[in-house]
Amino acid sequence: MHLALGVVSATFLAGAVLARGGSAASGLPLRLSTISYGKADSSSMDTILLTDASRIIAGVALLTIVTIELGGFLMTRIASGAVEMTSFQKSFARAGHGHAGVLVTLSLICLVLADLGNVDGAAGWIARICIPLSAVVMSAGFFAASAGRDRTTPNRFILVLYLGAALLTVGVATLGIALLAA
Template sequence: MIELTEAARVTAGIVALSVVAIESGGAFLLRVVTGKEEVTEFQKSFFRAGHAHAGVLVTLGLVCLVLGEATTLTGFWRWLAQTGVLLAAIVMSAGFFLAAVGRGRQQPNRAVILLGVGAVLLAAGVVTLGVGLLLG
């Protein structure tokens, strides 16, 4: 059995509570798809993508947090392995939502750059974790 450090346990607790925020995003999406919120097709697709990325990446991030405890990584590398995906969940979801904000928007605004930043965090986190697990 993997035993969590205090930092990992607290992080996992905070992340578990963040699911309520993701749930509220789902409530917003329900208003969008039922026509109670007026949005363009572009906005609808970006809002859906933001919500989906949040849910999936938070789940993967919790797995990475726990698996990082099974590595011998230390310092920055351990932090990246355990939290890179969680940061990607925040940054990528924010990128999808913020890039689509604005009445009648038909294409992303400059906040779309957050998608690339989030993708880098995601890749860095999973590669670091994978290497850490392979090294022991």
């Protein structure tokens, strides 16, 4: 199932790039049509325009799903007992894997919100970069903080987890304030 989700994600990304109707360097916004219920003609569909920054960040975020899939494979090995870990390490592995998936999904939603809210300038970059970056950093923090044989408490890499949480806080607070001020 994880592999199927990766194929769907890659197919969506490839379809979106083809639907863009121009070269990557043309500077034209990506046009994604929303699903139109009960109407068959495409002229009745609404469009969402993504900035080039959001399109590129979304593409990279979608590609990170491959690493989340690999984490899912590791989680099945952990759950089946094929990988020996302490209960602390199992908890942190579950948390790292779960946070990765949820935060990548959140980052994709926030990219669209930033574009729909016309959030630009420094606030736009902070919101667009910090939220997806937090998915990588926070998840890495869970895994790094629990690394080591028979570990039952976090090691010094717990600071990476805290950095990821700070990035998430800055990103969502910036986007939330920008959307309310728009």
